[in-house]
Amino acid sequence: MRMLRQLSILLAREVESLYLTPIHYIVLTVALVFNGVSFYFALQLSQGNVEETVRLFFGESPLVWLVLVLVPPLLTMRQFAEERRSGTLEMLLTAPVSEIEVVLAKFLAGLAFYLSIWVPSLLYLAIAKSYGAIPDIGPLATSYLGIMLLGALFTAAGLFASSLTQTQILAALLATVFNLLILLVPFLSAFTGIETIERFFVEMSIARHFGDSFSKGLIDVGHVSFYVVLSGVFLFWTVRSLESQRWR
Amino acid sequence: MPARFDPFREAHTNPVISVRNLTKRYGEVLAVQDVTFDVAEGEVMGFLGPNGAGKSTTIRILTGYLPATAGTVQVAGLDVLSDSLAIRQKLGYLPENVPLYPELRVEEYLRYRGRLKGLTARNVKAGVERVMDQCGLMHVRQRIVGQLSKGYRQRVGLADSMVAQPRLLILDEPTGGLDPHQRKEVLDLIRGLAHDHTVLLSSHILAEIESISTRVMIIQKGRLLANGRMDELAERLQDAPAVAVEVKARRDVLLQALAPILRQCGEACDVADLADGWVRATLRPPVGSDQREAIAAALRGANLPMRELHRHQRTLEELFLHITAQAAQRTGEELAAAQAAAHAAAPSAGAAEGAR
Numbered sequence: 001m002r003m004l005r006q007l008s009i010l011l012a013r014e015v016e017s018l019y020l021t022p023i024h025y026i027v028l029t030v031a032l033v034f035n036g037v038s039f040y041f042a043l044q045l046s047q048g049n050v051e052e053t054v055r056l057f058f059g060e061s062p063l064v065w066l067v068l069v070l071v072p073p074l075l076t077m078r079q080f081a082e083e084r085r086s087g088t089l090e091m092l093l094t095a096p097v098s099e100i101e102v103v104l105a106k107f108l109a110g111l112a113f114y115l116s117i118w119v120p121s122l123l124y125l126a127i128a129k130s131y132g133a134i135p136d137i138g139p140l141a142t143s144y145l146g147i148m149l150l151g152a153l154f155t156a157a158g159l160f161a162s163s164l165t166q167t168q169i170l171a172a173l174l175a176t177v178f179n180l181l182i183l184l185v186p187f188l189s190a191f192t193g194i195e196t197i198e199r200f201f202v203e204m205s206i207a208r209h210f211g212d213s214f215s216k217g218l219i220d221v222g223h224v225s226f227y228v229v230l231s232g233v234f235l236f237w238t239v240r241s242l243e244s245q246r247w248r
Numbered sequence: 249m250p251a252r253f254d255p256f257r258e259a260h261t262n263p264v265i266s267v268r269n270l271t272k273r274y275g276e277v278l279a280v281q282d283v284t285f286d287v288a289e290g291e292v293m294g295f296l297g298p299n300g301a302g303k304s305t306t307i308r309i310l311t312g313y314l315p316a317t318a319g320t321v322q323v324a325g326l327d328v329l330s331d332s333l334a335i336r337q338k339l340g341y342l343p344e345n346v347p348l349y350p351e352l353r354v355e356e357y358l359r360y361r362g363r364l365k366g367l368t369a370r371n372v373k374a375g376v377e378r379v380m381d382q383c384g385l386m387h388v389r390q391r392i393v394g395q396l397s398k399g400y401r402q403r404v405g406l407a408d409s410m411v412a413q414p415r416l417l418i419l420d421e422p423t424g425g426l427d428p429h430q431r432k433e434v435l436d437l438i439r440g441l442a443h444d445h446t447v448l449l450s451s452h453i454l455a456e457i458e459s460i461s462t463r464v465m466i467i468q469k470g471r472l473l474a475n476g477r478m479d480e481l482a483e484r485l486q487d488a489p490a491v492a493v494e495v496k497a498r499r500d501v502l503l504q505a506l507a508p509i510l511r512q513c514g515e516a517c518d519v520a521d522l523a524d525g526w527v528r529a530t531l532r533p534p535v536g537s538d539q540r541e542a543i544a545a546a547l548r549g550a551n552l553p554m555r556e557l558h559r560h561q562r563t564l565e566e567l568f569l570h571i572t573a574q575a576a577q578r579t580g581e582e583l584a585a586a587q588a589a590a591h592a593a594a595p596s597a598g599a600a601e602g603a604r
Contacts (some may be wrong), residue, residue: 007362009360009363009364010364020351021351021364086347087343088348088349090343090347091348091408093313093544094312094313095336095361095365096336096337096365097364098333106301133354143297215452235455240507246314
């Protein structure tokens with residue numbers, strides 16, 4: 001009960017803070033433009049086939065992947081780095097709140113802001129419908145689930161990066177590197193030529209998660225738990241990172 | 249619901265803050281060494297020391313923000329490590345540079361902090377009104393914190409520390425960076441709180457501590473060098489007052505006239521030449537002997553014209569500078585000895601130890 005109470009107070013503050021930061025509106029605008037352009041081309045290429053449009057939009061549009069990889073770091077970079085730089089972290093952590101509550105509040109707020117970027121894309125579906133196509137709800141729903149899970153993972157990674165430094169730009173760069181590693185290591189592992197390593201990383205391949213299940217309307221428990229577990233690991237590291245800075 | 253245990257209610261007999269052999273090490277640097285003290289309920293404890301002496305580190309450990317390397321710290325009978333959340337609920341803390349969220353309005357900020365510190369949605373409005381009134385923030389309540397002057401930011405920080413009505417306030421340099429006028433206002437505010445709060449405040453300015461504290465601790469290089477009531481400290485640390493005399497005479501004549509007295513003073517005598525043949529001699533008679541009468545008689549006997557004779561007691565400011573300057577030159581062992589003496593002399597630390 002106490003934790004929920006503190007969490008809701010912190011969450012309200014974090015959401016407010018995200019919406020009171022001018023740079024986030026720039027991020028939001030650029031992301032919307034990228035998404036709009038991507039959707040336009042996906043729709044052109046698929047000639048109005050909604051399922052194909054969704055697959056192209058979420059699976060193959062470089063601009064959408066740019067949004068997926070870059071937006072979470074830009075939203076999370078301030079979250080701890082700025083609080084540490086300005087000293088408000090001391091105010092926060094000497095109030096009766098635990099590190100876990102603080103980290104969860106920042107994570108949920110960051111994720112909520114990230115998801116709000118995707119809300120306007122629901123509008124695209126209405127446009128698709130006006131082309132005469134009837135959207136198949138299954139692949140759509142799982143595509144959005146994939147977007148949400150990936151967002152959660154990248155937000156958690158971004159928070160961890162932000163907890164390591166007091167320089168926002170460094171936090172954003174670090175988070176982007178984390179994201180790129182998570183995305184690209186499965187591809188790079190093919191070069192090792194060792195079959196077990198390749199097989200292991202194929203399971204971790206985010207491109208494959210989207211290609212094989214999320215954009216096809218399938219929910220693979222293994223794929224879903226990959227995001228949940230890895231997000232949890234990053235959040236745990238963030239809590240640890242906050243604690244360890246006090247112990248140093 | 250059963251009556252909840254309120255550590256502050258129970259605390260009159262026990263100290264509100266109890267620090268035993270506190271040591272804090274940052275890597276190779278020893279920031280605080282083996283410090284022991286108590287703060288009793290209702291006391292206003294002044295924590296004095298030059299910048300970098302270990303004040304903020306000690307305070308951060310008390311508030312649970314930093315862990316100690318060794319030693320124990322109890323606040324309201326609870327251990328800062330194991331009961332950190334419970335303690336944080338009970339104390340109001342103003343960090344040194346008053347970090348605030350610049351994008352919020354004063355009232356919004358205080359409301360958020362009040363909620364975070366456990367005020368219910370219903371109580372928080374009244375609580376925020378109360379502290380804004382107390383801290384003189386009513387007319388800036390709608391202003392954005394980032395646009396406030398340093399003095400107002402300080403008041404917002406102070407209001408923040410008081411919003412949940414804690415019985416214990418820990419204020420790290422609450423007057424830092426303020427002009428004399430603002431400083432007086434903040435000090436008056438703290439003085440007003442003193443009658444129903446226990447306060448620990450740090451400063452590197454003795455005069456302001458002197459005006460509101462019931463007790464003072466002096467820390468230097470991480471060692472606690474003095475701990476006691478202001479007048480006790482003055483008495484214990486005061487060395488013998490100097491006696492200065494201005495005479496119209498040649499140096500050698502003057503020294504000869506004063507020879508019998510100088511023998512008693514261990515020959516410690518500074519003579520400075522002034523204009524028009526006047527000289528000024530400063531003597532340091534041993535503690536407890538006031539040589540003014542003897543000096544006057546000797547000068548009369550030698551028929552030397554005298555225009556001034558006075559005894560100079562060090563002010564507390566000079567005393568503090570003296571103690572800390574002395575400490576700056578001392579070795580670790582000498583400092584440890586000085587600290588041991590301070591611990592032994594500290595009244596309430598001894599009493600609490602005895603009660604155990």
